[in-house]
Amino acid sequence: MEKKKIAVIPGDGIGKEVVPAALKVLEVVSQLNEDLQFDFTEFPWGSEFYLKTGEMMPKDGLETLRDFDAVFLGAVGDPERVPDHISLWGLLIQIRRGFQQTINLRPARYFQGLDSPLKNPNGFDIVVVRENSEGEYSDSGGRIHHGEDEIVIQNAIFTRKRTESVMRYAFQLAEKRRKSVTSATKSNGLVHSMPFWDEVFAEVSEDFTHINTKKIHIDALAAMFVTNPESFDVVVASNLFGDILTDIGGAIMGSIGMAPSANINVTGEYPSMFEPVHGSAPDIAGKNRANPIGQIWTAKMMLDHFGKQALGEEVLQAIENVTKQGCKTPDIGGSCSTTEVTDEICRNLQNLI
Structure with a gap:
């Protein structure tokens, strides 16, 4: 026992x-x-x-x-x-x-009997694998000066160790599910962190060639969680992006209480x-x-x-x-x-x- x-x-x-x-x-x-x-x-x-x-x-x-x-x-x-x-x-x-x-795991799926705000929920079943220790929620930064000269700095910290770890976890999870991993990125706007994120995703995906992969910019991905959630299986995301996507996941289930x-x-x-x-x-x-x-x-x-x-x-x-x-x-x-x-x-x- x-x-x-x-x-x-x-x-x-x-x-x-x-x-x-x-x-x-x-x-x-x-x-x-x-x-x-x-x-x-x-x-x-x-x-x-x-x-x-x-x-x-x-x-x-x-x-x-x-x-x-x-x-x-x-x-x-x-x-x-x-x-x-x-x-x-x-x-x-x-x-x-x-x-x-x-690593923070947050699933979202359609339940029979719930009134999803989506017209056609189509039985969506998603797990977001969110990096949980660094990224945009790092406590690096500070504030100096006051009034109109005040300066606020918030640093996003990404390490190869944590980034690779969360991606490997996502791929290993996808092997037990529907064998698809989507990477949430924004490399067309964040010129250092997200190109790095994309590079590590590409490197890790080479060890999982039997898994379908795609990378989608976070703004488009957030919209697709509403318009086409059934197309996603496992989504891997940074701390902030994962937080946003999973709140959408709660919303399309019908309530964040789920x-x-x-x-x-x-x-x-x-x-x-x-x-x-x-x-x-x-x-x-x-x-x-x-x-x-x-x-x-x-x-x-x-x-x-x-x-x-x-x-x-x-x-x-x-x-x-x-x-x-x-x-x-x-x-x-x-x-x-x-x-x-x-x-x-x-x-x-x-x-x-």
């Missing part, structure tokens, strides 16, 4: 509602599969913790998390009381960078972290209206990471069964509560397994 130690950080806002929902689904998985068990340890870190202590997590937080098999995060953010740069850099980004979670993600440490030296894309949504927090699917799909990605892909597919099928039956939260056109959707997914999962 495998027993996975999971560090659970519900965080802020609706994280405190959707994380328990996803844990309930994982408990059903473990009840029906004695070979896989979970040991959950919850940590009260986040904006409330910051308001009490002046820190988003303790100084030894990374050391505390290091011995876990994975980190399961809900949401971070309380913009009315804690500035975003403090909440994000004090917890989420600190874990990503401290544990060298250099979107999951995984922050992967490729070496296994540190735990990977699993979190939905949607954020803390303070406007609906505490109202039992939050969509739990993004967090539950994130749990499915954690199962995949543990090598339990068959179980993960059962979770995904249970989600689609529920959307097809019409049990949906208000953000995707339904009237069901967070609790009702979660309970229905659990019931479907029990029937499937």
